[in-house]
Amino acid sequence: xxxxxxxxxxxxxxxxxxxxADQAIALAGWCSARITALHVFTPIFAPIPGLPSLEQRxxxxxxxRVRDHVAECFAAAAAAHVRVxxxxxxxxxxxxxxxxxxxxxTDVIVMGTHGxxxxxxxxxxSVTEKVLRRARCAVLTVPPRAQATSTLPFTRLxxxxxxxxxxxxALQLARSLAAESASALTVLHVIEWPWHEPPAPIAAExxxxxxxxxxxxxxxxxxxxxxxxxxxxxxxxxxxxxxxxCLRHGKPYxxxxxxxxxxxxxxxxxxxxxxSGVDMTLFGSSTNQVVRQATCPVLTLRQ
Numbered sequence: 001x002x003x004x005x006x007x008x009x010x011x012x013x014x015x016x017x018x019x020x021a022d023q024a025i026a027l028a029g030w031c032s033a034r035i036t037a038l039h040v041f042t043p044i045f046a047p048i049p050g051l052p053s054l055e056q057r058x059x060x061x062x063x064x065r066v067r068d069h070v071a072e073c074f075a076a077a078a079a080a081h082v083r084v085x086x087x088x089x090x091x092x093x094x095x096x097x098x099x100x101x102x103x104x105x106t107d108v109i110v111m112g113t114h115g116x117x118x119x120x121x122x123x124x125x126s127v128t129e130k131v132l133r134r135a136r137c138a139v140l141t142v143p144p145r146a147q148a149t150s151t152l153p154f155t156r157l158x159x160x161x162x163x164x165x166x167x168x169x170a171l172q173l174a175r176s177l178a179a180e181s182a183s184a185l186t187v188l189h190v191i192e193w194p195w196h197e198p199p200a201p202i203a204a205e206x207x208x209x210x211x212x213x214x215x216x217x218x219x220x221x222x223x224x225x226x227x228x229x230x231x232x233x234x235x236x237x238x239x240x241x242x243x244x245x246c247l248r249h250g251k252p253y254x255x256x257x258x259x260x261x262x263x264x265x266x267x268x269x270x271x272x273x274x275x276s277g278v279d280m281t282l283f284g285s286s287t288n289q290v291v292r293q294a295t296c297p298v299l300t301l302r303q
Contacts, residue, residue: 003176004031004138008106010038010097010127011073016112020142021073023297024110026152027140028082030180033107035077035084038100039070040093063088094130101137108299110140113291132291138173138301141291150296154181154266160188160256160286163228166271170301174269175234175243183266184241187233188259189225190252222247253289260294268298 009024011017021037028035041063067088074084089096101109111128132139142148159174161167171187178185206214229245248255260268272287291298 004033004107004173006104006106007033007035007108007110008038008097008101008104009035009074009110010040010093010131011070012039012093012127013069013073014112014114016114016142016144018073018112019145019148020110020112020140022076022152023140023142025074025077025080025082026154027108027110028077029080029153030177033082035074035082036087036100036104036106037070037074037084038087038089038097039066040089040091040096041066042091042093063090093127094134097127097131098134101135106137108138108140109135110142112142112144114144132300136302138299140297140299142297143295147295149261149264150266152266155183156263156266157183157185157269158188158256158260158263158265158267159185159269160190160252160290161229161232161271162189162252164271164273166273166301168232168271170269170271170299171232173299173301177267177269178243179240182240185243186246186259186263186265187229187243188246188248188256189229190255191221191225191247191249192252193249253286253293256286256290257293260296265296267296268294270298270300272300272302 004027007024007028009021011021024035027033067086070086070088071084074086077084087100089100097109097111100106109131111131113128128141132141154177157174157178159167159171161171174185174187177183226245226247229247233243233245246259248259256268256270259265268290270287270290287300291300
């Protein structure tokens with residue numbers, strides 16, 4: 001079972017990052033993990049050859065003030081018995097976050113997003129975007145508090161699976177989190193047909209043999225998918241909600257977002273197939289759309 005022991009939570013003192021800090025504390029409480037709270041201080045002057053470096057131009061007094069501000073963001077951690085280390089780096093935010101994540105052997109980076117609606121669904125914030133594309137570890141993206149529909153502590157988890165290795169790894173993590181928090185877990189598989197549903201082909205308009213073959217094929221796909229889902233679910237444990245398999249038809253990201261809204265999911269856990277700086281589609285269209293449009297936190301697990 002995958003374990004989360006170290007969480008990195010970058011904060012920039014915005015409302016989005018304050019909300020992310022709350023989520024990081026909740027996650028750390030579940031997993032008995034330690035948080036590294038990071039602020040990357042960027043002086044307003046760009047590096048100029050021959051002049052002191054950015055690090056040298058940040059005064060001790062400024063860094064001490066920033067450190068105190070970071071500590072304030074995580075004041076609630078003490079009551080939750082969560083340990084927090086505070087770091088203040090100087091430099092470019094995305095680069096420093098990624099470097100710290102690697103050097104600390106981070107299991108999860110928790111970050112706020114800045115998307116809201118319409119065109120802004122395409123904007124997560126340049127720092128979050130870069131970290132999502134390049135991080136080697138899992139990333140928990142948290143929507144702004146004003147758009148969020150989830151609550152703390154989490155009580156309803158949603159894990160979409162397509163039976164790929166990344167999605168099965170995500171399910172393992174989701175099961176672990178659900179067990180730690182006694183949360184309800186829904187495991188979703190979306191069947192995407194070659195046509196958009198709705199509308200599907202109308203059986204009455206097809207030749208009888210073709211209509212029957214199509215209907216039988218649909219039943220076979222549904223039975224097979226549901227059987228695979230049920231095989232993945234752990235035995236029911238007393239006093240804990242039993243994981244629920246769910247089968248839907250349509251475009252995966254549409255159905256994931258629809259079910260998350262219907263069930264008022266507090267957390268979506270998804271596997272991704274990889275991240276790289278040249279992956280301009282943000283590691284897959286379904287994950288891309290879910291991360292940008294979800295009104296609850298989304299935990300993406302890289303395989």
